[in-house]
Amino acid sequence: MKSTKAFAPATVANVSCGFDILGFAIDQMGDTVTLSEREKPGLEVLSIKGDGGKLPYExxxxxxxxxxxxxxxxxxxNPGIEIRLEKGLPLGSGMGSxxxxxxAALVAANELLGNPFQKNDLLPFAxxxxxxxxxxGHADNVGPSLLGGFVLIRDYHPLDIIKxxxxxxxxxxxLHPHYELNTSDxxxxLRDQIPLKHATIQSGNVAGLIAGLFQADFQLISRSLRDVIAEPYRAVLIPxxxxxxxxxxxxxxxxxxxxxxxxxLFALCEGNEKISDIIEAAQQVYRSIGLEVDAYHSAINTRGAYIL
Structure with a gap:
């Protein structure tokens, strides 16, 4: 009976101005899934580690x-497959858990079945x-987790994703404060309608961010990290x-x-020389309001998910 194991990285979705259309992958942090063949047809989740008993086995x-x-x-x-999940990401964290x-499950399953799909073709299942x-069913987390790097979801009908x-x-x-916020909340x-002025500002910032990535213009990227559609309403939910x-x-x-x-919360930085100062500055604020915070530093993961 064959067995495969795959890793898929954490992600940052929206990237400020790119609400539901932009995301990027993080290095090292992520989930691991191990799949094993069995004689009895059907899928069975055998074990889940690192979730605090919260995730369903059904x-x-x-x-x-x-x-x-x-x-x-x-x-x-309809083959028989046993599933073992190791959570490396906190639930309800905003890191694409x-x-x-x-x-990770799809990459492992594709390998177990002899790779019938190209990597991109796994996206609809994710x-x-x-x-x-x-x-x-948004792709701004699963897209970068699967493919790595920065990903733009241009359209869903049909699905059109660009690295x-x-x-x-x-x-x-x-910066992950010890505070749970449900996606549904x-x-x-969010508002169903937005003013034309805000739509124009947001479009300019998305275009500026993408141009900054292509031109490696860090100042342009910095100026474009502004969200006028979702952030003003969501920020009040985050201490x-x-x-x-x-x-x-x-x-x-x-x-x-x-x-x-x-x-x-995520912050983008040019180089890593100021990382420790940035983390310390954030920790001071969180200490002042009585919240613990986990801080992570990472380069952008350009590899995406892979077989271990």
Whole structure:
């Protein structure tokens, strides 16, 4: 009986101005899924580690098995597969936890089945798992987790995803306060309609950010990290948001935003010389409001998910 193991990285979705259309992958942090063949047909989740007992074992609810089942349905096969999930990401963190599980499961399943799909072709199955996990089938987490680097989701009908360049020396700091924020709560505060003025500003910032990535223009990237559509409503749900933003920009960050739906915050930095100052500045703010925070530093992961 064959067995495969795959890793999928954490991600930052939205990237400030790129609400639901931009994301990038983080190095080292992520989820690991091990799959093993068995004689009995069907999927079975055998073990989940690192979730604090919160994730479901039922195959129609678990992100890993939902993603794999979507793939098997497309192939028209029903093999026996056992699933073991190791969570390296906190739940409800805004770091693409459910996406990493689904992507790792798909990459492992594709290998186990003899690689019937190209990597890009796994995306619809990952999106189906995201929809089952949080009710919205967005690709701004699963896209970069699978493919690595910066990813633009131009359209969903049909799915059109573009990998963007990553300038040398671009680094990221993630700040994860010990505070859980549900994706449903973050989405509930958003407005169904936005003023034309805000749509124009947002479009300019998205274009500027993408141009900055292509030109390796860190100043342009910095100026473009501004969200006028989602962040003003979501920021009030995250303790210390504005204080942290001011502190880390003064310490040398290019800009800061909410990672996914929060409460994790991300900051982009040119090089890594100011990383320790940025982290210390953020920690001081969180200490002042009585919150613990986990801080991570990473280069941008350009590899995406892979077989271990």
């Amino acid at each position: 195959s129609h609810k678990n992100t890993c098995s939902v993603a794999i089942q979507a793939m098997l349905d497309e192939l028209g096969v 459910s996406a990493a599980s689904a992507v 999106i189906a798992a995201e929809k089952a996990a949080c009710g919205a 963007l360049p990553v300038p040398d020396g671009l680094h990221c700091v993630l 973050s989405r509930s505060v 210390g948001f504005y204080e942290v933003r001011e502190a880390i920009k003064s310490a040398g960050a290019m800009g800061m935003g909410i990672s996914g739906s929060g409460p994790t």
